[in-house]
Amino acid sequence: MSDEPEQQRDYRPTVFLPKTGFPMKAGLPQKEPGILARWEEEDLYGQLREARSGREKFILHDGPPYANGNIHIGHALNKVLKDAVVRTQSLLGKDAPYVPGWDCHGLPIEWKVEEKYRKKKRNKDEVPAAEFRAECREYAAEWVGVQREQFKRLGISGAWDRPYLTMAPDAEAGIVAELLKFAETGQLYRGAKPVMWSPVEKTALAEAEVEYEDITSTQIDVAFEITECPNVPKLVGAHAVIWTTTPWTIPVNQALAYGPDVDYALVEWGGTNRNFLVAKPLVEAFIERFHAANPSEHLEHFGKTFKGSDLAGTIARHPMHHLGGFFAEPRPLLPGDFVTTDSGTGLVHMAPDHGEDDFELCKAHGLNPKFVVDADGRYKEDWLWLPRTDERSGSVINPKFNAPDGPICSDLREAGALLSSSADYQHSYPHSWRSKAKVIYRCTPQWFVPMDQETSVVPAEAGTSLNGNASPDEIPASAGMTLRQKAMQAIDATRFVPAKGKNRIDSMVEGRPDWVLSRQRAWGVPITLFVDRASGEYLVDEAVNARIVEAVKAEGVNAWREENAAHFLGETRNPDDYEMVADILDVWFDSGSTHAFVLESDNWPELSSPADLYLEGSDQHRGWFQSSLLESCATRGRAPYKAVLTHGFTMAADGRKMSKSLGNTVDPLKVMGEYGADIIRLWALSVDYTEDHRIGPEILKGVGDQYRRLRNTFRYMLGALEGYTGNLEDAGAVPELEVYVLALLADLDGRLRKAVEDYDFNTYVRALTEFCNEDLSAFFFDIRKDSLYCDAPEDDRRRAYRAVLDLLFHALVRYAAPVLVFTAEEVWQSRYPDGGSVHLLEWPMVPGVTADGARWKALRELREDVFEAIEPLRREKVIRSGLEAEVSVPASAVPEGFSDEDLAELFITGTVTRHDGEGITVTKSDDAKCGRCWRLLPEVEEDGALCNRCERVVDGWDAAHAQGGEA
Structure with a gap:
């Protein structure tokens, strides 16, 4: 017998450790493309449509992104949110199709093609319009293809082989048809009004095409000598002082505005017998500016005060009156309810060519615009008040033109009218969001949709879709209501998420001016109207309109050309009697019409109108949400959506706006290459998207840790359930711990359903993550690992644990599927390799168990x-x-x-x-x-x-x- 001690047995083979081939290392960048390819090969989207056929519908209408570059992180957030909405609704058992779309017309694309021309020293105006449009179309089509693959890489499920494009002939015809409904119901007019104009791009801009940036401008005080004042004769010879930050508008001045209820005072320039009329609350600020410009001169409050209403009938003369002609005409002082004492002098110079208030006030008193600034922002050659020089003929947005030593200020100084000038006034100013150049208000003839014109009942045919599917019952009567009133009414009937979005769009619609529809460009849908040269009225003829729509459907926008005029007008009309409008439509009209030519079209029979949800960034309250609202209210008397969800903007990790110059941008394509799309999805659905939110390397690292914990949860369950085929009913008595965990699952199920109803994915992901980490991994799994590893396979406690694990698995993999689309598929396929896709499954059935919480x-x-x-x-x-x-x-x-x-x-x-x-x-x-x-x-x-x-x-x-x- 050996004296050696008996060697202890190795019991490891007898321990029932979890077994799974599901790897801890995700390798998402390598795996995800393969999963995508399989989904496409198996037509997973088509399978899902078939599986949900006949169910209650949920329609999210896709707001079209612009087809002009690689996607950015904002695109990623937007599309992931949309995908999560669609997938959760589908998970609930609804038929939730998703048809993606693209905005293809307009200045951004035209600008890019022009850039190519400029590099080749080609002049766009010398290229045939059809050729130029073909290049724009080709450019847009290229980026549609690129962006489509990038969106698909994010795991966005949809009808990618059947997207809608605003440049497709059917779409262009649909847009034209919607425009002609406006014309047929008298909701269009052509008028000359000041609109925001880009001198760089030579076109009118909509409010949604403008962004505001902080700039430093020249501020000036200018004296207008009073020549008549019937109510206060002693004011004759005094000078009314105006303050402005746009010196270039002074040469087009036609009047001054005062506040009837404002108190005005005279300020004396010592030793000169010159008195200046300024609002009393602003005297001190005016004196400070004057002293800064004239440090050796003395100004003092003269003590005499007047009510604004005393200025009725007062006449002043322009500082350049000595030039004669236009400048020698009298400048009346007019009452303006917009005049305040917040800044300036309490007297406002009026240039009806270049301001909305100016235009309306002057128009009411018979003063009309002069149209003296050209499309490129330069004064017309035949109007310049002094001989043309390089400096004097520059663009009015050039800082040198408006500088204290620029031509305007120099002329005013020479005339003795410039009281102060300094290039130090900081304020916010509108810029074109495409060219980034400053815009101006410029009065030009444009086509408008009136906001405050009463309209008759919307005719049934105005609400009929292109395939005739709209029910006349859905078209409410709107007799005697203005478009503004209809839109405000529709806003009240719409659900907004978050609720503050209602106040935002409400205030915008309440105060917005008439909708400027026309643009002076080439790439877009034409304003297909004939204007009678004799009467100036546009033609309303259903037969003409029908021929126009059919031609555009066949040929696209190139159908609107002179040689087709006779065909459109028919045999009874002479084309020479009509002007074919050459302008194109505001692209917001294009996208605002998508509800008509997408949701109501035979091309996408799975869709319906109105949509259950529109979902975009908060800037779309003045963009797509609003243009869609106005277009639909004008033609259908209701909003095109039942609910509107808005998200904030993605900022850099330090809270600053992302900028290439700052080097703080996050490229979603690079993130997918390094981490995988599921990490971007988890980030997008974890942040509070209702506010501005952040992303950066450290934030993504944290999201990666969060993902690994979720992946670990699934890995553990897969291992623990290896070979399991039972169910809870066969498990016998269920221990109290398992009952408690099932009660937690039932509570989670209710919270997730509520989060889906509220579109609250931040809460959805947080609740799911906390349940997996805290209730399962750190509690339930931790306690039961002893039973799983060491109890006999037939032990009641172990069997009950695995039965509950099975229930948890089926619930959690479904809950996670709308968020981690690739990982959930990998998890499901690991357990059920022949079980089809996890994304065909429906919301889990969870036992309604309760416990003493x-x-x-x-x-x-x-x-x-x-x-x-x-x-x-x-x-x-x-x-x-x-x-x-x-x-x-x-x-x-x-x-x-x-x-x-x-x-x-x-x-x-x-x-x-x-x-x-x-x-x-x-x-x-x-x-x-x-x-x-x-x-x-x-x-x-x-x-x-x-x-x-x-x-x-x-x-x-x-x-x-x-x-x-x-x-």
Whole structure:
């Protein structure tokens, strides 16, 4: 007999550790393209449409992005949010198709093609219009293709082979048809009004095409000598002072405005007998500016005050009156309710060519615009008040033109009218969001949609779709209502998420001017109107309109050309009697009409109108949301949507706006290449998108950690469920811990349903993540790993645990699918390789189990206190794990119904006892450790021996393997 000690048996083969081929390392950048390819090959989107056919519909209408460059992080956030909405609605069992679209017309694309021309020294105006449009179309089509693949790479599911494009002939015909509905119902007019104009791009701009930037301008005070004042004769010879930050508009001045209720005072320039009329509250500010420009001169408050209403009938003369002609005409002082004493002098110079208030006030008093500034922002050659020079003929947006030593200020100074000038006034100013150049207000003939004109009942045909599917019952009567009133009414009937979006669009629509429809460009849908040269009225003829629509449907926008005029007008009209309008439509009219030519079209029979949801960035309150609202209210008497969701903008990690010059942009394509699309999706659905939010390397790293914890949860479940085919009904009695976890799952299910209803994906992801991390991984899985690893396979507790794990798996993989579209598919396929796609599944059926939540909450809080008490002994290496600890807790802290053995299992400690005092005590157990489950128990004779439970399991394992011929 050997004297060697008996070697201890290795019990590891008898431990039932989780087994799975699902890797911890995700490798998303490598895996995701393969999953995408399989979805496309199997036509997953088509399968889903077939599976949900006949179900309740949910229609999210896609706001079209511009087809002119790679996608940016804002695109990624927007499309992921839309995809999450569609997928969660589909998960609820609804038929939720998604048809993507692109905005293809307009200045951004035209500008890019012109850039190519400029590089080749070609003049766009010398290129045939059809050729130029073909290049714009080709450019847009190229970027549609690029962006489509980039959006698909994000895991966005949709009808990518059947998108809508505003430049498709059917779409262009649909846009024309909508325009002609405006014409047929008298909701168009041509008039000369000041509109925002880009001198660089030589076109009118809509408010939505303008962004505001801080600039520094020249501010000037200018004196207008009063020549008549019937109510206050002593004011004759005094000077009314105006203040402006646009010196270039002074040469076009036609009047001055005063506030009838404002108090005005005379200010004396000592030794000169010149008095200046200024609003009393603004005298001190005016004196400060004057002294800054004339430090040796003296101004003082003269003491005489007048009410604004006393200025009625007052006449002044232009500072350049000595030039004669236009400048010598009298400049009346007119009452303006817009005049305030917030800044300036309380007197406002009026240039009806270049301001909305100016235009309206002057028009009301018979003063008309002069149209003296050309499309490029230069004064017309035949109007310049002095001989032309390089400086004098520059663009009015050039800072040199308006500088204190520029031509305007120099002329005013020479005339003795410039009282102060300084190039230091900081303020916000409108710029074109495409060229980034400053815009001006410029009066030009344009086509408008009136906001405050009463309209008759909307005719049934005006609401009929292109395929005739609209019900006349859906078209409300709107007799006697203006477009503004109809839009305000529709806003009240719309749900806004977040709710503050309603106030935003409400105030915008309430105060917006008439809609400027016309643009002076080439790439877009033409304003297909014939104007009678004799009467100036546009032609309204249904037969003519029908021929125009059919021609555009066949040929696209090139159909609108002179040689087709005779065909359009028919045999009874002479084309020479009509002007074919050459302008194109505002691209916001294009996108604002998509509800008509997409949601109501036979091309996409799966869609319907109105849409359940429009979802875009908060800037679209003045863009797509508003243009769609106005277009639909004008033609259908209602909004094209039932709800509107808006998201904020993505900022850099430090909260600053992203900028290439600052180097703080985050490229979603690079992020997908490094981390995978699921990381972008998890980020997008984790942030509070209702506000501006942030992204950066550290933030993405945190999202990566969050993803790894979720992936670990699925990996653990897959391993624990390896080979499992049972169900909860067959598991026998369910322990209280499992009942509690099922109750937590039922609560989670309710919160996730509510989050889907509220489009609250931040709460959705947070609730799902916290459940997986805190309720499962750190609690349930932690407690039950001993049973999973060490109980016999047929043990009731282990069977119940695996049955609940199976329920959890089926629920969680579905909950996660709209967020982690690729990972959820990988998880599902790992367990069910022949089970189809996870994205064909519906919302899980969760048992309606309840538990005493307060009791379990108290127990879990006590458990955390025990962990905290054990930690110092672990750090000091007195014990290596909680299994070596003997814990004593206050009896008063233990919820009713838990035995000491229950507590030891739930706390994962050696033993737990109770005492009548306060605080938790922890000591090292003197018991021996089981060689298989590592628990320290009195029944274990010595370290390495087996506890009673493990002995039974090992005996069974040995017997089973002996029968199988294995040792």
